[in-house]
Amino acid sequence: TLASLGGASVLDKILPYLEEENLEIKKGAMVGLLKSGGIQGVLLAGMDLLKKVGSENAMDRICAAQVLGEVGIQDFYQPLLQLLKDKDPMVRQHALVSAGKLKNPKLWPLVIENLGLPMNREFAINALVSGGENALHDISVAFCQNNTHKETQYWMIRTLGQIKGDKSIEILLGQFEIEDKNVFSQMLLALSLCGYAEKTSLSENSLIKSRLKKECCDATFLLIQIKAFEKASWCLFLTSALENEFRQAQKRIFYLLSFIYDSHIILEAFENLYHPVSERRAYTIEILDNLIAPEIKTFVFPLIDNIPMEKRLASLVKEFPQISKTLPERLQDISCQSEIWHCFWLQACALYSMAQAKHPGNIQHLLDCIKHPNPLIKETAIWAFSELRGKNWESALENIQDETTKEWIFHVSENRQEQASMLLTINKVQFLKKISIFSEIPEDSLSKIVPYFQLMNVEKGNIVFEEGKPGDTLYIVLQGKVHVYNKKGTIAYLGTNEVFGEFSLWDSQPRSASVVAEQKTSLIYLNKSTLDSIIIERPEILKSIIKVLCRRLKQHIPALVKKETASLIQEKENLLPLEKVLFLKTIPFFASIPDKVLEEILSITKEEKHDKGTNIITKGCIVKYIYVILSGQVALQEDNNVLGYWESGEIFGELFLFDSDPASASIKAEKNTHLLAIDKESFCEMIEDRVEMSKGIIYSLIQKHRTVLAKPD
Structure with missing residues (x-):
């Protein structure tokens, strides 16, 4: 502040603070001199800054990164080139934060490299999102490079989904032929977040319709395998994996349809596809039947309609002819197709099932998979190979060059019974x-x-x-x-x-x-x-943990509400955006979320006013919002019995995150009530990449669990 007010004239007063032991004071002096200290101030503070960049002490290097970010001058980027490659993850993280502030294009290649490092990934994404369109050229170049790892591509796609815009859509569509199913699923989500809608007419051939047909063909392959193995009791792992991949294929099909038709209707239809109420599922199919064009319906509907399997397959094989094969041959097909799709869990289950099928025709395929770079595939193939070869496994070792692999086969084959199978990840x-x-x-x-x-x-x-x-x-x-x-x-x-x-x-x-x-x-x-x-x-593990905790808590909702109303409550009305952010920070569920993210949450929030006696959530309906009570009072009600109350400063609906189960009770306005309604689907997408935000939500849910456990029966 002193430097910004006095400029170069107060140089002598500020210089001594460069020697200050307190890093915060020293940092303030450096920032002031670099921004407002004139030529001499910049030279002196710059020399001190460069010393810190080259220091053996990580705290000095962190200080240097922070100074560069706070100065915010785009041309002062060069020290960050070194700090973004620092051996200490904490230094890199602070350098990434500063790169997001400077937005100098020469920093983006190194920021993108940090996407490949798990500890730095969230910081790299935030920096690139801060860069916005400024970072898109380098993301596009990196995406197309042959040496870019699939994992890095995956996180670049997630970043594009947050940056949004026409240029992001162009980059995503440029890689639309990608075979990796996990990466492609993320690409579809990113396009959805960008608000993409295809502009060609339904009669024209297009990129989306072409890929839709391919996804339907792949889903048909999975459905045929599910049918083929349904009576084979020895392949339960495989059947479960096939069913999971089929559900993922259905999700991709719905995303593709959402780019052709009304996205809101299509994505809501997908949410209802597995709804526990049969009438809701039937209504969903009826809506889609009226919406989707006949030429698309012929190969899409058998994959989503709840009709007998034989009828579904009869329709699909007309569109996607299949060759009749034995079960051992099908196992090899699943393994090979999973390799193309990068679905390594499905491939491991196919290899595991080869041992259960006990067909010698699969031995050569297992030997080929023993050389696989993926540890899960290699481990499972070795075990399955030793199971199939039985006592004759040693003769096959002559064809294997790798000594470590030979040792693995020897170890597993010598311990082939139950204790050996328990070594398996599967x-x-x-x-x-x-x-x-x-x-x-x-x-x-x-x-x-x-x-x-x-x-x-x-x-x-x-x-x-x-x-x-x-x-x-x-x-x-x-x-x-x-x-x-x-x-x-x-x-x-x-x-x-x-x-x-x-x-x-x-x-x-x-x-x-x-x-x-x-x-x-x-x-x-x-x-x-x-x-x-x-x-x-x-990070997807966090989503699953949140889902489990919410499901548990839903069984104890009556224990989480007040049995009596408070006599005096501080209600919030006519709040400015900043006041809403501060208000949300007082609620445990949102307490760990940074202010900037809370501002984003407000962008997916609407205000609702409910008169006394009106239903906000009706029993049996899907909960679409997380509600924050600004003023008033709501009652949890089941069969006209009031189970408890929520009041100003409390939330409800958050236990339905990542869940489309219908509400088990109604919630009505006990008084005239003013609410913030946060769109649940958008909120879930928002926390997808934000590890600390998800952890904070888990922490708040666990405190609710502790509250329930602490209450007497």
Whole structure:
């Protein structure tokens, strides 16, 4: 401030602060001199800045990055070229923040490189989004380079979806032939976020219609395999994986349709496709029947209509002819097609099923897959190969050059029984799917988590952890039994497949109970720091955790509402946008969300006023908004019985995030009520890439869980 007011005339007063030990004061002096200190001030502060850039101390380098961002002069970009390649992730993160402020085009290639580093990814995305159209040329160039990793492409697409605009759409459509299904799904979401709509008429051939037909052909392949293996009891893993991929294919089909027809109608139809109420599903099909053109309907409808499988397939094979094959041949087809699509979990399930099918014709295919670079495919192929070869596995080793692979085959083949199969990631994933907190996480994501679980054997009478001690670890009982208790007495006895300590992964509260082994017990455990590192790479895990926590809490909604109304409530009316941001910050659900993101949330928010006695949410209807009460009062009501109240400064509807289940009770205005209604679908899209925001929501949901648990029965 002194420099901006006095300029070069106060140089002598500011210079001593460059030697200040307090980094904040030193940083302020450097920023002031670089912005307003004249030539001499810039030279002196610049020399000090360059010393910090080259310092061995990471805090000095962080300080340098922060100074460059606060100065905000686009031409002062060169030190950031070095800091964006720093060996310390924290330095890079601060450099990325500053790159987003400077918006110098020469920084974008290095910012894009940081998309490939999980710890820096969120900062890189934010920097590129801040750059907006200024960053699009470099994103386009990087996307088209042959050496750009698929993972980086995926995150570039997510970034384009946030930048939006015609140029982003042009870049996305330029890569529309991509085969990787995960990347293509993200591309469709990005185009939807950009508001893309195809401009050609329905009678014309187009990029969208061409890809729609291809996706329908691929979905037909999956549906045929589901039918082929439906009676084979030995391939349950495969059937589940095929069904999951088929649902993902349906989602892609609906996104493509949303670019041709009214996007709101199409995407809402997809939400209702698996609605638990059959009338709602039938109504959805009726709407689509009236909307979609006959020439498209012929190959789309059999994939979405709930008609008998035989009738669906009879219609589809006319459009997409198929060759009759044996089950072992189909397993190889699934594996090969999954390789093209980069659906590695589906491919692993196909390889696993080859061992169950016990057909020698699959041995050569398994040998080829043993050389696969993906660890999951390689591991599963080795196990399946040793199962198929039985006692004759050694003769096949002559064709394998890699010594590590030979050792793997030898180890697995020597231990071919049940304990060997339990070494497999695929079996561990199926075990974790039975655990409630992991039940909604996709198998592919779980396959990234399971290697980090560690085994712990506890003798009878030994304590796992004590009440009041810090906790940061989740435990699952593999075998045995534990006693959970506190000072008041026994809480529970837990056995095989049961979990405890899961809340400690998200908050740092002391343990609320002690746990002791009732008998010799085997546990597996995962700590917070490990999970955090996994989440950086697989942020979709957070979405699944939120879904599980919301589903649990929905069973206890009456315990979360006030039984009586408060006598004095501070109500909020006629708030300015900044006041709304500050108001949202006072609500635990939004407390960890940065102000800039809250401003974005306000852009997907509308105000609603409800007269006393009117329904806001009706039992049996889909909840489409998260509601924040500005003034008034609402009542949770079931069969004319009031279960409790929400009042000004509270929210409702948030437990239906990522969920299309109908409301189990009605919520009506008990008084004249003024609400902020946040569009649920847009909010879910907004938190997709924001790890810290999702973690904050999980933390608030866990506090609600603790509230429920603390209440007497």
